Amino acid sequence: xxxxxxxxxxxxxxxxxxxxxxxxxxxxxxxxxxxxxxxxxxxxxxxxxxxxxxxxxxxxxxxxxxxxxxxxxxxxxxxxxx
Amino acid sequence: xxxxxxxxxxxxxxxxxxxxxxxxxxxxxxxxxxxxxxxxxxxxxxxxxxxxxxxxxxxxxxxxxxxxxxxxxxxxxxxxxxxxxxxxxxxxxxxxxxxxxxxxxxxxxxxxxxxxxxxxxxxxxxxxxxxxxxxxxxxxxxxxxxxxxxxxxxxxxxxxxxxxxxxxxxxxxxxxxxxxxxxxxxxxxxxxxxxxxxxxxxxxxxxxxxxxxxxxxxxxxxxxxxxxxxxxxxxxxxxxxxxxxxxxxxxxxxxxxxxxxxxxxxxxxxxxxxxxxxxxxxxxxxxxxxxxxxxxxxxxxxxxxxxxxxxxxxxxxxxxxxxxxxxxxxxxxxxxxxxxxxxxxxxxxxxxxxxxxxxxxxxxxxxxxxxxxxxxxxxxxxxxxxxxxxxxxxxxxxxxxxxxxxxxxxxxxxxxxxxxxxxxxxxxxxxxxxxxxxxxxxxxxxxxxxxxxxxxxxxxxxxxxxxxxxxxxxxxxxxxxxxxxxxxxxxxxxxxxxxxx
Numbered sequence: 001x002x003x004x005x006x007x008x009x010x011x012x013x014x015x016x017x018x019x020x021x022x023x024x025x026x027x028x029x030x031x032x033x034x035x036x037x038x039x040x041x042x043x044x045x046x047x048x049x050x051x052x053x054x055x056x057x058x059x060x061x062x063x064x065x066x067x068x069x070x071x072x073x074x075x076x077x078x079x080x081x082x
Numbered sequence: 083x084x085x086x087x088x089x090x091x092x093x094x095x096x097x098x099x100x101x102x103x104x105x106x107x108x109x110x111x112x113x114x115x116x117x118x119x120x121x122x123x124x125x126x127x128x129x130x131x132x133x134x135x136x137x138x139x140x141x142x143x144x145x146x147x148x149x150x151x152x153x154x155x156x157x158x159x160x161x162x163x164x165x166x167x168x169x170x171x172x173x174x175x176x177x178x179x180x181x182x183x184x185x186x187x188x189x190x191x192x193x194x195x196x197x198x199x200x201x202x203x204x205x206x207x208x209x210x211x212x213x214x215x216x217x218x219x220x221x222x223x224x225x226x227x228x229x230x231x232x233x234x235x236x237x238x239x240x241x242x243x244x245x246x247x248x249x250x251x252x253x254x255x256x257x258x259x260x261x262x263x264x265x266x267x268x269x270x271x272x273x274x275x276x277x278x279x280x281x282x283x284x285x286x287x288x289x290x291x292x293x294x295x296x297x298x299x300x301x302x303x304x305x306x307x308x309x310x311x312x313x314x315x316x317x318x319x320x321x322x323x324x325x326x327x328x329x330x331x332x333x334x335x336x337x338x339x340x341x342x343x344x345x346x347x348x349x350x351x352x353x354x355x356x357x358x359x360x361x362x363x364x365x366x367x368x369x370x371x372x373x374x375x376x377x378x379x380x381x382x383x384x385x386x387x388x389x390x391x392x393x394x395x396x397x398x399x400x401x402x403x404x405x406x407x408x409x410x411x412x413x414x415x416x417x418x419x420x421x422x423x424x425x426x427x428x429x430x431x432x433x434x435x436x437x438x439x440x441x442x443x444x445x446x447x448x449x450x451x452x453x454x455x456x457x458x459x460x461x462x463x464x465x466x467x468x469x470x471x472x473x474x475x476x477x478x479x480x481x482x483x484x485x486x487x488x489x490x491x492x493x494x495x496x497x498x499x500x501x502x503x504x505x506x507x508x509x510x511x512x513x514x515x516x517x518x519x520x521x522x523x524x525x526x527x528x529x530x531x532x533x534x535x536x537x538x539x540x541x542x543x544x545x546x547x548x549x550x551x552x553x554x555x556x557x558x559x560x561x562x563x564x565x566x567x568x569x570x571x572x573x574x575x576x577x578x579x580x581x582x583x
Contacts (some may be wrong), residue, residue, distance in 0.1 A: 011523070034168065037551060038310040039519055040338055058342055061314045069551055081350035 003052070004073040010047055011069065015040055026069040041066065048072070054079045084234035085265065086257040087295055088156050092302040096276060102144050103298070105323070106306040107359060111548075113301060119146065123154030123285075125224030127185070132204070134159030137181045137240070139282070141165040141174070141188035141195045144285050144306045147209050147219055149294065151187045152285070156239075156257060159232050163252075164286035167192060168550040171578055172500075174198035177242050179252045181446055187219065227401045234258040240446050241288055242482060243386050243490045244491040252446035253386045261388035262439035264295040266411040268294060270394050271327075271354060271380065275500045277301035279327040280320045283309055283333065289358055289488065292390035293329050310334060317349075328377075331359030333488045333520050335370050340386075340519070344373040358382040358391070360486045360521055361477060364388040364404055371400075383407035387461055389440040392416065393475050406474040414438035415582070417460070418469050420422055428471045434463045437452040485514035487522050487562065494574070498554065500548045506535040511564050511572045512555065526555040527577055529563060536560055 001009070008024065015035050016023050030036045036044060044066070060082045067077035068071065091113070111119075132138070138155045155162040163181050165174065165189070169234025175198040178186065184200040190211035199206045206216040232238070239260065240252040253375075264440035267273075271295055281304050297304050307316050313433045317338060320328055330338075335357060338344065353371070355377050362381070372381055378397035384390050393416070395408030410416045415437040418426040426432040441461045444452035455462050467477035485492040487511040494512040501510045509529040514522035530536045535554055538558045545554045565576040 013539065016537045017546055019539075024442060031308070036311060038313070038333075041311045042337075042341070042519070058314050058346075060339070061312055063312060066312075 003076055006051070006074070007048075007072050008069045011044070016046065024069065028042065028069075029063075029065065029067050031067055039063060044072075048076060052076060052080065084258040085233060085261040086156075086234045087238070087261050087298070088120075088153055088232060088257070088263070090261065090264070090295070090299045091120065091153050094298060098301045101275065101301050102303050103301075104149065104304050104306060105311045107498045109146075113298075116146060116149055117567070120153040120157060121226040122223040123150050124136070125226030126222030127154065127158045127160065127224075128226065129224035132158055132160060132185065133235070135161060135263060136185070137163050137183040138185040139163045139165055139178055139181070139183040139199075140286070141164045141167050141186065141192060142209060143189070144281065144290070145168055145209070146320070147187075151219075151297075152294075153206075154397050156184060156232060157226065157238075161237050161240060161254075163242070164291070165195070165242070166286055168286070168391035168552065170194050170548055170550060171197045171201075172548050175201060176250070177252075178202050178204060181240055181252055190216070215493035228536065233551070234261065237443060241286070241291070241386050244493040244496065245368045247539070250445070251451060252448070254443045254446045255389055256443055259389045260291070260295060262413065263292065263391055263411075264299050266413060267292055267296050267391055267394075268299055269412065270396070271356070272299045272484070273297070273302060273327075275301040277327055277328065277353070278305060278323065278325040278371055280305045280307050280316065280323060280325050281328055281329065282316060283331075283489065288384070288390045288487070289329065289331070289388040300430075307334065310337055313337050317342045317344065317347050320352065321347040321349055326351055326353040327355070328352060329356040329358075331489045332357065332362035333491060335362065336366055336519050338419075339366065339369050339373060349374060350376065352377045353400075353417050354378045354397075354403060356380045356382055358384065359489055367400075367404070381407055383475065385463060385465075387442045387455065387463070388414075388436055389442070392436050392445055393442070395474070399474070401537060403470075403472075403474045406470070406476050408475065409473055410475075411440075414440065416469065416473075416475060419468065426468065427546070429468055431466060431468045434465045434467050434475065434477070436463060437461070483526070485512075485522050485524055487514065487524060487552060488519070492524060492553050497524060497526065497545070497549065497553055500545055501528065501541065501555075503548070504536075504541060504544055505540075508529055509564055511577055512531060513574050515557070515578065517556075523556040524553065525557040525559065525577075527559050527561050527564060529561055 094118030095113040103113045105117045127511040154507045171194040174195045185205045187207045188195045190208040190213040206215040209219045212218045226410045234257045238257045239255045243251045381395040382390040417435045418432040420432045437460045497512040508531045511527045513524045517523035565573040
């Protein structure tokens with residue numbers, strides 16, 4: 001599974017409680033759609049750190065990196081390429 | 083004559099019309115502009131036939147429109163009913179019906195509230211566009227001759243707390259209730275027009291409500307920040323805006339301390355912090371003081387039924403009285419009473435009762451609950467604790483099963499009712515379990531009608547449709563049976579204890 005679909009499945013399963021991919025568009029804002037709250041975001045970050053062995057720094061915890069499936073995937077790829 | 087909230091805004095706008103009241107992102111609104119917006123809104127309501135005592139349900143995020151609609155409704159002699167914007171149609175419908183709201187103000191994108199309003203047939207006003215059948219917020223305008231002075235003791239605001247559909251708890255407050263509490267808070271915090279705050283608390287809860295009214299009273303600036311999904315950004319905002327204050331609940335501070343290196347920011351302008359909304363652990367309190375040694379920390383306690391605040395712990399007494407929620411606010415009396423209603427001696431544990439100008443008028447349209455809670459002018463807080471010899475209150479918990487998760491209160495029955503809607507569910511019990519960040523997390527113990535008959539993901543998905551996100555159980559345990567008393571009552575304590583074993 002690509003990291004993008006894995007991340008999407010994680011969000012679907014843990015916040016929307018479904019496997020239905022159509023429930024979430026790749027560029028949906030997780031904040032504006034009310035999909036994650038502050039603890040949800042921490043869980044998401046923990047998941048990224050554990051699953052992909054990266055460390056999300058404080059100043060990387062910004063919407064530009066984390067607010068949608070597309071943004072998270074791009075952020076993850078940048079981190080992994082380092 | 084008693085002070086009113088509208089008089090506070092009028093006076094601040096008259097004194098310092100150009101002072102910034104609210105900042106949200108790039109948008110700044112002055113007190114003069116805010117007062118004009120409130121008057122226009124009040125005039126618009128009156129023109130459209132809104133009568134004194136009518137209820138207006140206010141379902142907006144923190145914004146200038148929220149404040150204008152709140153104060154505008156009071157100016158028009160109405161009762162404002164702030165609603166949790168994250169709620170679902172099920173809750174909205176229930177609240178709108180219970181208070182018989184004739185108007186709803188919400189975002190054009192709040193589908194759940196719009197659906198509830200449509201099913202009941204209220205007038206609807208939307209911000210951020212015009213929803214079908216609704217009026218635009220900016221079109222609610224009219225001349226409002228500044229002649230009417232609403233009665234300070236008349237009903238002004240209903241705040242729904244975590245009741246259930248069976249027992250609605252709409253806390254009814256007068257302007258006098260809130261304004262007197264506002265004055266007391268302003269005094270102990272030493273708030274002035276030179277103060278400013280980054281506010282992450284929603285105005286529709288009594289804590290956020292009190293942040294709003296206290297700042298309006300003195301003409302201080304409120305910088306609105308969305309929420310804590312990105313804690314780093316909130317701290318950055320506190321630093322950049324050079325605010326003098328910050329208000330949070332225990333989970334707010336746990337999150338900021340856990341995820342942000344506070345010493346990397348210039349927070350030197352921060353004069354004080356307030357903490358309410360449940361007990362914060364001594365460890366978190368100490369960490370917070372170490373991280374921000376120059377900011378005075380005010381630990382506070384209260385409840386919606388008391389407008390907001392009942393006690394505060396003067397920062398100078400924090401070390402001496404660690405673990406206490408402090409002393410009664412000026413004008414408020416506290417008593418700890420035994421099961422039989424007698425006044426307890428110092429150090430003796432009992433139920434906390436309070437008396438003062440901030441105590442609610444009662445629960446809206448619920449005389450039974452009112453009679454249980456208000457007796458002889460005294461408020462039964464339902465909280466258990468003791469007063470020490472110096473009059474400092476120490477809390478030991480609540481008699482009720484209410485779950486405190488983050489900034490929210492959740493009644494277990496509210497969640498149980500929704501889970502019971504599923505045909506596969508035979509029985510369910512919901513409890514709060516310890517959670518490092520949230521204080522408590524929601525856990526559901528579910529008995530299936532037939533073995534293997536419940537899909538946990540489906541159960542959560544159903545909850546998500548029917549309940550605000552913060553009410554969805556974090557944990558679901560499928561069990562064979564629930565522990566019960568001889569009379570068939572579920573033993574919740576046993577379920578909680580199972581958790582800690």
